[in-house]
Amino acid sequence: MKVAYHFKCTEIQERYDSLFYKIVFTNLLNLNEPFISSKILIGDLITYEMIRKFDKPSDFLNYLFQTKGDNWKRILFHKTKYFIEQDIFVICFETIQKEIAEKLHASLKNEEHYLGSFEIDNAIELHWWLYCECIGPKFRILNRDINILLDTDNEEEKETAEHFKELLKGIPFKKVNTEFSNYRYSLMDDNHNFENAKRTAEWKKSTESLFTTITDEIIAKLTDTAPELTDRLWTINHTFSNAQTGEQYALAMTSCRRLFEYIVDCLFPATDEIIDGHSLKKDKYKNRLLEFAKRELKSETNIDLIVTNTVSLFDEWSKLYELSNKGVHNEVHRQECRRCIIRTILLLDDLISIKQTPFEVKVKAEKFFNDFLDDRNASR
Incomplete structure (x- = not known):
């Protein structure tokens, strides 16, 4: 499933994305899960225009979280006001197993800036806009390796790669590599639209x-x-x-x-x-x-x-x-x-x-009869 992890960042004086990379990726690697594979989208949650489309901010939040839906959600509800009042940074896993998502949330919930996580449904236009259009793919994680995604191999992109390698220093990845995304999920990608999603x-x-x-x-x-x-x-x-x-x-x-x-x-x-x-x-x-x-x-x-x-x-x-x-x-x-x-x-x-007819019913009753015989023998 696709899951986004949210952090409030308005009050942070330093560069906040590197701080959250360290928090999320270190906690993820510390889970020692045998298999993790996902593209990772990152960016700021652009909610200002969307909030105006709802009668009340609470209506926006209910729709964002899909509070009446059956999607996976682990929102810290005492912090939901920050989704309205502050800038939010998102680290979104394009695909993550539910068990790992749960463990990662549990490892993050005591972090000061962490607001919670929930499953993203790209069939909901609001979700698609916020978590496909407003943020973009920056990494691909494969077990304990991470790739920095680049659109092309020009000099500017290479400098970007070196910059992100610096940001990832100190996080216990085995390897930090680069990978060309060829403008996937960009305006140049014909399949990058809501209908396809x-x-x-x-x-x-x-x-x-x-x-x-x-x-x-x-x-x-x-x-x-x-x-x-x-x-x-x-x-x-x-x-x-x-x-x-x-x-x-x-x-x-x-x-x-x-x-x-x-x-x-x-x-x-x-x-x-x-x-x-x-x-x-x-x-x-x-x-x-x-x-x-x-x-x-x-x-x-x-x-x-x-x-x-x-x-x-x-x-x-x-x-x-x-x-x-x-x-x-x-x-x-x-x-x-x-x-x-x-x-x-x-x-x-x-x-x-x-099988055209019902299967023969076979009941395993060995334990029942053994217990019955034990009780009868004990009562003698």
């Missing part, structure tokens, strides 16, 4: 809703026959979210594979049968999955889709194993592992789509 924001929301629907259906249907599914999915997500090394990402991938094997065991338990020359024994997961699909559907197209997606998933697992053994950079591990998790989820969606 609105369509992008709406697409992101609809895609999020689409994936929510998929995961809801997976849980609602597959947990009937695979009661451990939720715990296993949670383990995958927890391992992935906290992974920092290739070995840890490989562990998340292994959890994906074990989840696949568990689901196949639930849908089509192993047998000694051999059908069309294919063994259906314990270790023949692909064969058993294919046989399950054949028995549920007569459509060759859908069966071919299952086969293709399964092969793709197995290839992804093999690739991750190879990366782990080669000691590849952790960023590559994370990207490949994320794709592996997504493909695993999509395969689960394939499986529920081919």
Whole structure:
């Protein structure tokens, strides 16, 4: 999500942008998050003209913060008056994970000049104007490296880069580099307009809703026959979210594979049968999955889709194993592992789509009966 962090700066005598870079970036790096990647827009919040369009300043603030909306917001409400009374400096992450945004806010909330943060919705014209038009991209952060964004490679821009390198001194980045933005988000960028930004924001929301629907259906249907599914999915997500090394990402991938094997065991338990020359024994997961699909559907197209997606998933697992053994950079591990998790989820969606009737309900009652027997024995 896109999140802006706000600071009051009217009373600061020194150059305030360098002060806020140091505060925000140092706190961000101190979080020691394994993966951070975002363009960063910076600048002053130009609100004077916008406030006049509202009957009351409070109406402007309510609309700015989207107080009745469901956007993520962490405003320090005892400081909201400064959005009206003082100049505000903004450091805006074009994309940041909600968990990291939350942690960064928590690390900043006791800073004297910090006013709060909230999610920016580019489908709202006020947000687009203030956080796309009035401020611009200046940095790209990638883990512990930062790039200074330059429009071109002329001498003036090179001097600008050196100036910003000075401002960033003392912040514990591993590398400070330069990168050409080629006038992205400027008047020379044909796609830099509200209509395009609105369509992008709406697409992101609809895609999020689409994936929510998929995961809801997976849980609602597959947990009937695979009661451990939720715990296993949670383990995958927890391992992935906290992974920092290739070995840890490989562990998340292994959890994906074990989840696949568990689901196949639930849908089509192993047998000694051999059908069309294919063994259906314990270790023949692909064969058993294919046989399950054949028995549920007569459509060759859908069966071919299952086969293709399964092969793709197995290839992804093999690739991750190879990366782990080669000691590849952790960023590559994370990207490949994320794709592996997504493909695993999509395969689960394939499986529920081919089931024409409800899944057999299997309730795991071992704990209930053990507790019952323990209580009965204790009462004797």
